[in-house]
Amino acid sequence: MDNQTLTLNVHRLISGLVAQGVRYFVVSPGSRSTPIALILAERVKKSPTLQLYVDVDERSAAFFALGIAKTQQVPVVLLCTSGTAAAEYLPAIAEANLSHVPLVLLTTDRPLELTDIGAPQAIEQTDLYGKQVKKAWRLALQTPGSTNAAFVSFQSQRSVVVALTTPQGPVHLNLPLRKPLLPDLNVAPPQLKSLRVAPAKKELTTAELSRLKQELSGKRVLIIAGPEETQTYRTVLLTLSQQCHWPILADNLANLRGTNTVIAHYDLLLRLFPNLPTTLQPDVILRVGGTPVSARLVQWLAKQTLPVYLIGAQRQLADYSYATTEVVAADEATVLTQLTANLPQQASDYLVRWQQYERRLVASLPPVVELNEMTLIQQLDRSLPANSHLFISNSMPIRDVDDFYSGRQMRELVCNRGANGIDGVVSTAAGMATSPGQHYLLIGDLALFHDMNGLMMVRRYQLPLKIIVINNNGGGIFSFLPQAQAKAHFELLFGTPQNLDLKQVATLYQLSYQRVKTLAELRQALANQVQFIEVLSNRRTNVEQHQALLRRLRSALQDD
Amino acid sequence: MDNQTLTLNVHRLISGLVAQGVRYFVVSPGSRSTPIALILAERVKKSPTLQLYVDVDERSAAFFALGIAKTQQVPVVLLCTSGTAAAEYLPAIAEANLSHVPLVLLTTDRPLELTDIGAPQAIEQTDLYGKQVKKAWRLALQTPGSTNAAFVSFQSQRSVVVALTTPQGPVHLNLPLRKPLLPDLNVAPPQLKSLRVAPAKKELTTAELSRLKQELSGKRVLIIAGPEETQTYRTVLLTLSQQCHWPILADNLANLRGTNTVIAHYDLLLRLFPNLPTTLQPDVILRVGGTPVSARLVQWLAKQTLPVYLIGAQRQLADYSYATTEVVAADEATVLTQLTANLPQQASDYLVRWQQYERRLVASLPPVVELNEMTLIQQLDRSLPANSHLFISNSMPIRDVDDFYSGRQMRELVCNRGANGIDGVVSTAAGMATSPGQHYLLIGDLALFHDMNGLMMVRRYQLPLKIIVINNNGGGIFSFLPQAQAKAHFELLFGTPQNLDLKQVATLYQLSYQRVKTLAELRQALANQVQFIEVLSNRRTNVEQHQALLRRLRSALQDD
Numbered sequence A, B: 001m002d003n004q005t006l007t008l009n010v011h012r013l014i015s016g017l018v019a020q021g022v023r024y025f026v027v028s029p030g031s032r033s034t035p036i037a038l039i040l041a042e043r044v045k046k047s048p049t050l051q052l053y054v055d056v057d058e059r060s061a062a063f064f065a066l067g068i069a070k071t072q073q074v075p076v077v078l079l080c081t082s083g084t085a086a087a088e089y090l091p092a093i094a095e096a097n098l099s100h101v102p103l104v105l106l107t108t109d110r111p112l113e114l115t116d117i118g119a120p121q122a123i124e125q126t127d128l129y130g131k132q133v134k135k136a137w138r139l140a141l142q143t144p145g146s147t148n149a150a151f152v153s154f155q156s157q158r159s160v161v162v163a164l165t166t167p168q169g170p171v172h173l174n175l176p177l178r179k180p181l182l183p184d185l186n187v188a189p190p191q192l193k194s195l196r197v198a199p200a201k202k203e204l205t206t207a208e209l210s211r212l213k214q215e216l217s218g219k220r221v222l223i224i225a226g227p228e229e230t231q232t233y234r235t236v237l238l239t240l241s242q243q244c245h246w247p248i249l250a251d252n253l254a255n256l257r258g259t260n261t262v263i264a265h266y267d268l269l270l271r272l273f274p275n276l277p278t279t280l281q282p283d284v285i286l287r288v289g290g291t292p293v294s295a296r297l298v299q300w301l302a303k304q305t306l307p308v309y310l311i312g313a314q315r316q317l318a319d320y321s322y323a324t325t326e327v328v329a330a331d332e333a334t335v336l337t338q339l340t341a342n343l344p345q346q347a348s349d350y351l352v353r354w355q356q357y358e359r360r361l362v363a364s365l366p367p368v369v370e371l372n373e374m375t376l377i378q379q380l381d382r383s384l385p386a387n388s389h390l391f392i393s394n395s396m397p398i399r400d401v402d403d404f405y406s407g408r409q410m411r412e413l414v415c416n417r418g419a420n421g422i423d424g425v426v427s428t429a430a431g432m433a434t435s436p437g438q439h440y441l442l443i444g445d446l447a448l449f450h451d452m453n454g455l456m457m458v459r460r461y462q463l464p465l466k467i468i469v470i471n472n473n474g475g476g477i478f479s480f481l482p483q484a485q486a487k488a489h490f491e492l493l494f495g496t497p498q499n500l501d502l503k504q505v506a507t508l509y510q511l512s513y514q515r516v517k518t519l520a521e522l523r524q525a526l527a528n529q530v531q532f533i534e535v536l537s538n539r540r541t542n543v544e545q546h547q548a549l550l551r552r553l554r555s556a557l558q559d560d
Helices: A003-019 A034-046 A058-072 A090-099 A146-164 A206-216 A234-244 A266-272 A295-302 A332-342 A349-364 A373-383 A396-404 A425-432 A445-450 A454-460 A476-480 A487-495 A502-508 A519-527 A539-557 B003-019 B034-046 B058-072 B090-099 B146-164 B206-216 B234-244 B266-272 B295-302 B332-342 B349-364 B373-383 B396-404 B425-432 B445-450 B454-460 B476-480 B487-495 B502-508 B519-527 B539-557
Strands: A024-027 A051-054 A076-080 A103-109 A135-138 A171-176 A221-225 A248-250 A284-288 A308-311 A326-328 A389-392 A412-414 A439-444 A465-471 A513-516 A532-536 B024-027 B051-054 B076-080 B103-109 B135-138 B171-176 B221-225 B248-250 B284-288 B308-311 B326-328 B389-392 B412-414 B439-444 B465-471 B513-516 B532-536
Touching: A003 A034, A003 A146, A024 A034, A024 A058, A034 A051, A034 A076, A034 B487, A051 B487, A058 A076, A058 A090, A058 A103, A058 A412, A058 A425, A058 A454, A090 A103, A103 A146, A135 A146, A146 A171, A206 A284, A206 A332, A221 A234, A234 A248, A234 A332, A266 A295, A266 A349, A266 A396, A266 A539, A308 A332, A349 A539, A373 A396, A373 A439, A373 A465, A373 A519, A373 A539, A389 A396, A389 A425, A396 A439, A396 A476, A412 A425, A425 A439, A425 A445, A425 A454, A425 A465, A439 A445, A445 A465, A445 A502, A476 A487, A476 A539, A487 B034, A487 B051, A502 A513, A502 A532, A502 B502, A513 A519, A519 A532, B003 B034, B003 B146, B024 B034, B024 B058, B034 B051, B034 B076, B058 B076, B058 B090, B058 B103, B058 B412, B058 B425, B058 B454, B090 B103, B103 B146, B135 B146, B146 B171, B206 B284, B206 B332, B221 B234, B234 B248, B234 B332, B266 B295, B266 B349, B266 B396, B266 B539, B308 B332, B349 B539, B373 B396, B373 B439, B373 B465, B373 B519, B373 B539, B389 B396, B389 B425, B396 B439, B396 B476, B412 B425, B425 B439, B425 B445, B425 B454, B425 B465, B439 B445, B445 B465, B445 B502, B476 B487, B476 B539, B502 B513, B502 B532, B513 B519, B519 B532
Parallel strands: A024 A051, A024 A076, A076 A103, A103 A171, A135 A171, A221 A248, A221 A284, A284 A308, A308 A326, A389 A412, A389 A439, A439 A465, A465 A532, A513 A532, B024 B051, B024 B076, B076 B103, B103 B171, B135 B171, B221 B248, B221 B284, B284 B308, B308 B326, B389 B412, B389 B439, B439 B465, B465 B532, B513 B532
Antiparallel strands: none
């Protein structure tokens, strides 16, 4: 076997990825992937802009890559050996596909003559990820000739381009390789014929803009801002909202809360007024971002017959309220900038009324005195540093943060809201923590257990991630659901206590640990160098506390 | 929503599975799966023959189910909620597909109107597992009417029948469900119209048998017995071998070693004599079972031009030596019984010569004095109780066991040799340990780390699994491969030391722990109630020890 061809083509593959902006590579050890891993390591050693992470557990590796990609808004490349290793990527790929995160998956494979013929570590890897990837291609890195060389150079660049094209998502390159697998590390990378991409940013035409302007002018416009990780349109959305006095119902993951036109507590308000108070009802709804965490908001939206504008091309009309009546399938920042430039400054009672409700609701919240799953969020809101990053686990944490986080400081809130799994949360947060700044993870004990392997990356790379674990010994969310009525089987099937000793977990991964029982202790632990903070909770008490809070809000707001 | 229809159909689904022989269910907690989980729990409570396990980590759950199914030779049903939970099953499914283990995967899903429309926890689950399953179907459990009821009853039975039909493998039932999800636990299961299956066991015709007999009579027949978990043909194969004096090269996973016509050390022999000594060369080869662990044996086979008979229908000619010249695609036990009844008792020098080589090789092995990765296997061979079960991890352990395990006592050796992954090993072994008897797991530190979550099942269900961990702090196999030459990047990419404190791991999962440094300590730990035994090793020393042993064998056997 000609290892010059292999070596040169692997260089082309990597050059192609790098040419299209890849800086991060997450590799899992294996034999079949040897030529790519070795040349990659060699190039990373020589290039200060490239970064290589090694993660033994491929499931964790894929979520780690997802964490880097979604928080830094960059394409990330994964590399693994053949067989079940490649299958381990699927959960993170499904998440990336739905949350539109650009990943490029390099799975090395046995060659054709060793596929489905009893050879070891050979599963069918062609189309392994089915509909969970945008595209799946194969590259033959050992085929000689200039045509194949050009194909490898082109296709590797194309894989990144497609991953980055709206809607962004994962792309799979399957790479069959024959032995011998050792490349020649003395061969220099060949020149790459690079591919330049000028992304189209559709602007509204004057006619389109004029129509939109007319339809929004003088209306009570309510903006609903769903989860959105890119920072492309946040500023202009706030400007538009302030200029036109249009209130924004901002999901916690929209990362807009804490500014004056933003309403944070709409989910609590909708529990008291499922149809909204009359004075808060809009004429027109303008949506940006993904599916809101608040199911109540979506249910409310589903009942509306008024015009609903959906701005943005990333999410392809994924609107399970089915309420959208008009799509503006263009880049959000561009459209919102055009609107801002064309709509007049205007005052409106409508914003004021929302602000009044919000203020009364916040004033009616119980004082933050005892530490529980709700006040924990409020305390984090007060204590976490400005500009820090908070990764939030699915299930209860994201719901509580959505309800109780006001956004006192500008922070980045992040969560896996494509498929909403509780798997891979620690690893994704670890991936987030590779970027500069201060990083926090809020997670329950079950999700922590599910992805405990992710802690290895935190330890190994000394990632500055502070982990706050709400330990209610099981699945807290089920106590809020109808399942709680099925008492005979509840703990077995839904509560599922794991009796995990979190102090031991922290010891195993060499993380400094503290259990906090009060808000003061929590504040102190957050201020100190503690990396792993345990907050004990009780699932039943937690439900009662949530119910008591709702009763309190009801009597304060509904009875007047 | 009519919960009577749902309840009755869920009963039909479960009755169908049970009617076709399902006794084990492995459930992961979730909301969408509620109606099935609840009715299942209710029925398990009332039926002493059904068994329900709950595993929070779906990846681990699927391997756990695989472990039950492959060691007990029974179909096992998995149940999970929608989204990435279902994606987590893929690695174990890929393994089950290649190792022909009957699993039925029940994934609950969002209904059509919540699919790919931005609704939470909804990924595309139709054909999620692609080519890794034998069949994938959908059932609508909430559709009323007698036709659908009959369909559910039939299809649930069919899923097990297909999973059990040769070649066995995984079958996927995707189950979309609408809220409300609570079934009525007071409704009794409806009558099931059951499906009886009479499996065809093809016998050879008199003509076929007569031809085969003629072709084998008086020949030097060498039997190669690959991995095989079913016990259907072991006895008759040994009888045939003894009657005709045909030697059996038996893979450690063929579970035949320790009887007089079986040769265990052929892999070592092939290292000394890659073409075999002339006196050992056969006229005809007769193969049963899967792909042997020994790549050297397959390479030797690939070079042969003599007739190679492959008996068995399970593996569909998956023979990466491409040496097979004749397939007897029928049930092994049947064919072997027919052969035994029709071939005469005969003595042969051929067997004796193999036995002589085997004896000389064993006599030339170094004395078992110091504990290392090789003598560990020999000591287990001596110490583990008769009839116990030993699960072996992939990578180095399975290779060393194949080389150094003589099979002094009848034991069941088990390994995931479909896709040969190092993932899911602990969970699969835990699944094995649900059956009666004594159970052991031999595993390296990397594979242990990869599936540490599997230890939760060991702890939670108090499974009698003794775990022996070879801790050489990383991936030992790479030190034997050409990759070892790539010194600059070796530890980063291949060695990958995790510095895992195994004592802490044992503490976390409340397993009694002992580190053993000598063979005497190992014997003692095996005899005592220690559940987690750590054997320290060094990757470099290990290679040197293997090389020294080969030099020793060479000078003892080649020079005469």
